[in-house]
Amino acid sequence: MTKNKTLFYILFFFVLSLFIYLFYLSTQYIINFWTFSQAHINYSDGFVKRGLFGTFAIYLENKLQIEFINTFNLFFIFFYLINIILYFLIIRKYIKYNLILIFLALSPTLIIFSFNDLGGFQRFDVISIFLILFHSYIANLFRAKKINFKEYHKRFSLIVFPISLFSIFIHEIQCWSIPFHFFLIRSIYKEASKKLNELTYFFSTLILASILVFTIPVELEIINSMIDKLDGRGLWASAITVASSSEGNINILAHELNTNLFNTYNLKINLFFLILGVLPFQILFINFKKRNLINIMKDNYTYFYLSLIPYLTFFAIGDTGRWLHIISMISFAFFAQYPIQNSNTDLSKIKTSIPKIILLIFVIIYCFFIRLPHGGNLEEKKISIWGGLYKKFEAAYKIYFVDIKEDKFMFEKRFKKNDQK
Incomplete structure (x- = not known):
């Protein structure tokens, strides 16, 4: 059991250290300028979608001189930190099952998602x-x-x-x-x-x-007036307009469907992560139930699939990877709600159709060499399933130890400096 605890704490502090680095980086640069721009949406001229956070943050800025960027960063640091701690509190009950523990801690569709793809960070x-x-x-x-x-x-x-x-x-x-x-x-x-x-x-x-x-209904005049009041902050006005409007855009909808659903290249990647975000938990459900490790009510299988319907209905619209991330989290959460019973049962005795060594190799490859893209036209951007943690460490080596002048390895080129007022 001591070895199991050691692995658990190694995984916890490893994941925590990755996000602490992102927290530090976010104090120097605005990592997700799209979200940062939309976060300024507020109720200064009337009701608009997504206006609550911006109204609160601007109030703190005006009344307490707390800069908007500080409220923005502290908000996300708090929630990411709480989520990591909470997530590891939940998976601690699988401490006896090393392979499951590694998979849950490092799966690209679960808690590590927004580190692997910074487009999914600060959402x-x-x-x-x-x-x-x-x-x-x-x-x-x-x-x-x-x-x-x-x-x-x-x-x-x-x-x-x-x-x-x-x-x-x-x-x-x-x-x-x-x-x-x-x-x-x-x-x-x-x-x-x-x-x-x-x-x-x-x-x-x-x-x-x-x-x-x-x-x-949100009048365009309200949105334009709000944007005018935000003038001088250097924000993306287009991001604010799209997010705050109550009107749907048929042209955008058609574009998203063509990109995510009717493009074979993109669809294959989306289906790949959809399957790997849901299927492993179905397998765990079956195996744990079969060995009386969990006591699940029959109706809960139905509840699980019903909970996924809203995301499955809309996952092809917008940033697909973010939907798939939440789908995977719901799959995990439905499984994790059940406490382990008969804890003396050793899962290593479970017979599988796949040799354990192959399963271990698959888990390692999946967790370290694959990443879930947050969204966009994957074919156009030449994005594949390959990436993940090994690419992040490779990038870190090139940034800090090799003098490479490529834009993607230069923070000043990739992100806006954290000097917004």
Whole structure:
């Protein structure tokens, strides 16, 4: 068991160190200028989509002289740090199963995603990931009888629900996680023999907020006035206009579908990560259930697939990799909500159709040499599945130990300097 703990802490501090480097880098450069620009969207002239964060950050800037960039960075550092700690608290129960532990800690579709592709870093998806992980964590505590139903309900009511509600007004991507939270809490209510009508308040409120965000009309004059007030900050006005508008753009929709769904090259990569973001957890479900390591209700298989429907419906629109990342996180969270039973069972005795040595090689290649791209036209940009951690360490070597003048290895060329006011 000591060796298992050693591996767990090595993986934890390894992943933590990677993100700490990104945190440091974000204090020197604006890593994701697209998100940084959109984060300035605010309610100064009226309601607009995604306006809550910018309204709060600009208020702190005007009243307390806290620069916008500092609020922006601290927000993301806090949530990424919390997510890493929470994630490793959850996977700690697999400490006996080395191969599973390595896969979960370093899978390119899971917690390491936004390090492997910086286009996925500093995205407000981080709130959705936090809520998915936290809800899975407290569900696990309830099922392990470490907390009672009242304590579970209190944590959902005071943390999951209000953050879900407010985050809808920060970024509407949170709306697609509502089914996950509904089906997860529904299964717990059924197990605890509680009346399901108690859930009406929570989810009718979230659905109403979602409808308001998508249906309240936003006048172009409001957006233009807001952008004028942000003039001088050097932001991407196009990013702000697209994100704050309530009107859909058919031309953009057609472009996204042609890029992600009707382009064979891009579609193959998307399907590859979709399968590897979901299938491993289905295999684990089956094997753990077969060996009585988890006690899963039959309905929960249905709940799992129903929770994925919103993401599967829209995953071909926008930055596909970000959708696939959340799909994989939901797959993990549904599996991880179940505590390990019969902990003396040794998974190494599980017979598989694939020799263990081949499985180990696959896990190593998958975790160290493959990365999930955050999105875009992968064929046009000549992006393949290959990359991941080894490419990051190769880049670090070239940046700090080799004098290479390529733009992609020069921070001043890739990112804007962190001197925004």
